[in-house]
Amino acid sequence: MRRVRFHRHGGPDVLCVEEAEAPEPAPGELLVRTEAIGVTLPSVRAVREGAGRTALPGVLGGEVAGEVVALGPGVTDYAIGDRVTGLPFSGSYTELARVPVPMASRIPNGASAVSAVALVRGGQVALAALATAGSSAPAPPAAAGRPVGAPGAPIASLLITGAASGVGHLAVQLAKLQGIPRVVAAVSSPAKADFLRALGADEVVVYDSADWGEPVEVVLDGVGGDLLPRAIDALAPGGRLVFFNSGGGTVPAHALLAGAKTVTGLSMGRFVAGHRELYDRHGEELWRLARAGRLRPAVHAEIPLAEAARAHEIIEARANLGKVVLIP
Numbered sequence: 001m002r003r004v005r006f007h008r009h010g011g012p013d014v015l016c017v018e019e020a021e022a023p024e025p026a027p028g029e030l031l032v033r034t035e036a037i038g039v040t041l042p043s044v045r046a047v048r049e050g051a052g053r054t055a056l057p058g059v060l061g062g063e064v065a066g067e068v069v070a071l072g073p074g075v076t077d078y079a080i081g082d083r084v085t086g087l088p089f090s091g092s093y094t095e096l097a098r099v100p101v102p103m104a105s106r107i108p109n110g111a112s113a114v115s116a117v118a119l120v121r122g123g124q125v126a127l128a129a130l131a132t133a134g135s136s137a138p139a140p141p142a143a144a145g146r147p148v149g150a151p152g153a154p155i156a157s158l159l160i161t162g163a164a165s166g167v168g169h170l171a172v173q174l175a176k177l178q179g180i181p182r183v184v185a186a187v188s189s190p191a192k193a194d195f196l197r198a199l200g201a202d203e204v205v206v207y208d209s210a211d212w213g214e215p216v217e218v219v220l221d222g223v224g225g226d227l228l229p230r231a232i233d234a235l236a237p238g239g240r241l242v243f244f245n246s247g248g249g250t251v252p253a254h255a256l257l258a259g260a261k262t263v264t265g266l267s268m269g270r271f272v273a274g275h276r277e278l279y280d281r282h283g284e285e286l287w288r289l290a291r292a293g294r295l296r297p298a299v300h301a302e303i304p305l306a307e308a309a310r311a312h313e314i315i316e317a318r319a320n321l322g323k324v325v326l327i328p
């Protein structure tokens with residue numbers, strides 16, 4: 001089988017195609033013949049920055065979709081021939097991927113592997129971020145300032161950074177589907193504005209513009225890093241930010257204190273472990289909305305696995321409108 005790995009850190013050009021033995025699925029794993037593989041910013045970062053963080057030779061993660069061709073010992077929930085999407089632990093850029101059963105879910109009849117890769121992982125992160133924003137609602141501030149909703153109250157306004165990303169463009173749509181009246185999409189380039197407005201964003205702001213509009217009740221931060229203080233600034237008093245990105249950053253504690261603001265971290269690993277039923281319900285909801293044509297996962301590009309470097313270049317250029325997908 002073919003796979004893509006890297007033997008030194010650097011730009012997309014360090015990715016190379018190799019032949020390898022087909023792996024055996026371990027207990028509790030599915031062996032999946034991949035038909036589509038998602039490219040994600042953390043994978044691009046692992047190649048570029050990985051020193052000390054990613055062992056060499058490096059393998060890359062991300063969602064895959066395809067057909068189950070072998071079952072590891074003890075697997076009873078799936079059968080050979082099932083079509084699934086999931087998140088491998090031991091590498092995704094490969095024709096045969098080992099997917100742990102807890103990280104797998106079935107692809108409904110008639111849906112393509114590409115749509116599964118564009119929809120499920122990003123949609124799960126978006127729904128988990130929205131759920132986290134809702135459930136962590138603090139009490140409204142008693143003092144002067146723009147009041148925000150009480151615990152459990154509907155969210156009135158929400159800003160999403162990295163709004164055109166694989167996660168972000170689904171979060172914009174899901175926020176509107178959840179009835180949030182004002183959804184602001186924040187991006188690095190005005191070239192992404194038409195795409196986001198077509199998905200339902202009420203406002204589009206570009207990071208380096210001086211004015212981000214009226215403060216919002218909730219920020220879903222998919223970027224972090226230097227943008228994090230600005231994203232916290234965009235919150236109204238009492239507002240809350242859900243931090244789910246791989247960009248790091250430093251929280252200005254005084255800004256939280258002065259504005260009675262909250263920052264909550266979201267890790268999908270912990271979310272799945274702590275809210276399994278909700279996670280499964282979210283998966284069903286995503287396919288229901290997609291089948292009804294109400295949620296539209298956007299595929300920016302489908303690129304052959306052997307040209308993975310080209311896919312990474314698109315992400316590094318911050319040019320993607322939706323999901324970048326590799327085709328083995």
Ligand SMILES: NC(=O)c1ccc[n+]([C@@H]2O[C@H](COP(=O)([O-])OP(=O)(O)OC[C@H]3O[C@@H](n4cnc5c(N)ncnc54)[C@H](OP(=O)(O)O)[C@@H]3O)[C@@H](O)[C@H]2O)c1
Pocket residue numbers: 039040041042122125161162163164165166167168186187188189222223244245246247266267268269315316317318319320322323324
């Ligand atoms: N918490 C979790 O468990 C979890 C799970 C999955 C994904 N995530 C996070 O969700 C975020 C979005 O992931 P994704 O896979 O949807 O992204 P993606 O489709 O790969 O898109 C990446 C986007 O991120 C933005 N970006 C910000 N800083 C960047 C940088 N230094 N280089 C390149 N792009 C940058 C760009 O949009 P702009 O230029 O418009 O900013 C770019 O279009 C990532 O931070 C990822 O780590 C978290």
